[in-house]
Amino acid sequence: MECGLYGPDGFFTRPGPGPAGHFRTSAHAAPAFAGAVATLVRRVDAALGHPDRLDLVDVGGGRGELLTAVLAALPDDATARVRPVVVELAPRPAGLPDGIGWTAELPDDLEGVLVATEWLDNVPLDVVEVDEAGDARYVLVDGAGEERLGPAVEPDDAAWLATWWPLDQAPPGARAEIGAPRDAAWAHAVATMTRGLALAVDYGHLREERPAFGTLTGFREGRQVLPVPDGTCDLTAHVAIDAVAAAGAATAGRPAHLSSQRASLRALGVDGARPPLALAHTDPHGYLRALAAAGVAAELTDPAGLGGHYWLLQPVGLSVEGFLS
Numbered sequence: 001m002e003c004g005l006y007g008p009d010g011f012f013t014r015p016g017p018g019p020a021g022h023f024r025t026s027a028h029a030a031p032a033f034a035g036a037v038a039t040l041v042r043r044v045d046a047a048l049g050h051p052d053r054l055d056l057v058d059v060g061g062g063r064g065e066l067l068t069a070v071l072a073a074l075p076d077d078a079t080a081r082v083r084p085v086v087v088e089l090a091p092r093p094a095g096l097p098d099g100i101g102w103t104a105e106l107p108d109d110l111e112g113v114l115v116a117t118e119w120l121d122n123v124p125l126d127v128v129e130v131d132e133a134g135d136a137r138y139v140l141v142d143g144a145g146e147e148r149l150g151p152a153v154e155p156d157d158a159a160w161l162a163t164w165w166p167l168d169q170a171p172p173g174a175r176a177e178i179g180a181p182r183d184a185a186w187a188h189a190v191a192t193m194t195r196g197l198a199l200a201v202d203y204g205h206l207r208e209e210r211p212a213f214g215t216l217t218g219f220r221e222g223r224q225v226l227p228v229p230d231g232t233c234d235l236t237a238h239v240a241i242d243a244v245a246a247a248g249a250a251t252a253g254r255p256a257h258l259s260s261q262r263a264s265l266r267a268l269g270v271d272g273a274r275p276p277l278a279l280a281h282t283d284p285h286g287y288l289r290a291l292a293a294a295g296v297a298a299e300l301t302d303p304a305g306l307g308g309h310y311w312l313l314q315p316v317g318l319s320v321e322g323f324l325s
Helices: 001-006 032-047 066-072 157-162 178-191 241-252 261-267 279-282 284-301
Strands: 056-061 080-087 100-102 110-119 124-128 136-141 147-150 173-179 193-202 217-219 224-227 233-236 259-260 310-316
Touching: 001 217, 032 056, 032 110, 032 193, 032 261, 056 066, 066 080, 124 157, 147 241, 157 173, 157 178, 157 241, 173 224, 178 193, 178 241, 178 310, 193 241, 241 259, 241 310, 259 261, 261 310, 279 284
Parallel strands: 056 080, 056 110, 080 100, 110 193
Antiparallel strands: 124 136, 124 173, 136 147, 193 310, 217 224, 217 233, 259 310
16 A cells, blocks of 8 residues: 555656546635635634744645645735645645645644645555454455455554454454554644644544445546555545544644534535525626535535545644634
8 A cells, every 4th residue: 555655656656637637635626625724724823823934734735736725715914924835745746836835744843734635544554354263364465456364463453453443243354444554644743733733634434333344445537446556546545533533632632623524614614505596687697606616615515425524623732612613
């Protein structure tokens, strides 16, 4: 998975349009999503007392689409203080505004907002399967996608499973995805902040509703495909979001806040409501623009689609009160 996504010819590191050329995420549904993130940034900025430097970091930022749109939605008094940075392993794309930084490593001593939209689902992890004897064993895969069962799960991974994805009552063939690397990645991201808010947006599940056979899959050119780790497709697995939240909260020393994207975006002014029909008579062009915006907002808040994402807000040195109200 690591090689297929981030190796020399990996899905995210090879030249080209990046993720936007293969699938649509909330970050690509700008400006509605970007506007909501900009509203959140303004609220965090106010909670921080409008510091002279306001960090805005997008982890796994694709080709900088979201950060570019968020900057365009911020007021001038904020953009003058913002230090925007995309964290991405791919080379810096041509045409990205000069004011946006580009780095392969997370900066530290951040004061502001860190955003990770559909990043954690691409942090590589191990998959395990219960064998006929009832033991959890790693699933091994070659470059052609052929699978076989490998050795028994190691103690650290067994401990994670016991806490977050128990398999002791699972039948043979049941699978789990060991989310410890995602927990560590999120804890590291939170640790880079001195004050502010870390936001993760992703598909996920909770302990009481883990999928019996896991979620690992692939995407290529808008279609779901087999998760073959050859660099030609996205490899993604839903996030054990409660485990990630616990890791971030332990790092920050403050509770995390979990909500759905639907609820979060509505709290930030995105609701998908159709414009009043009377507007079609008084301002036909304005009505069509508002109708198009409502369609995008409805896509973002659809509970069966992007609206089913989790929003994980982790405050650092702040209270989360008021950010989504």
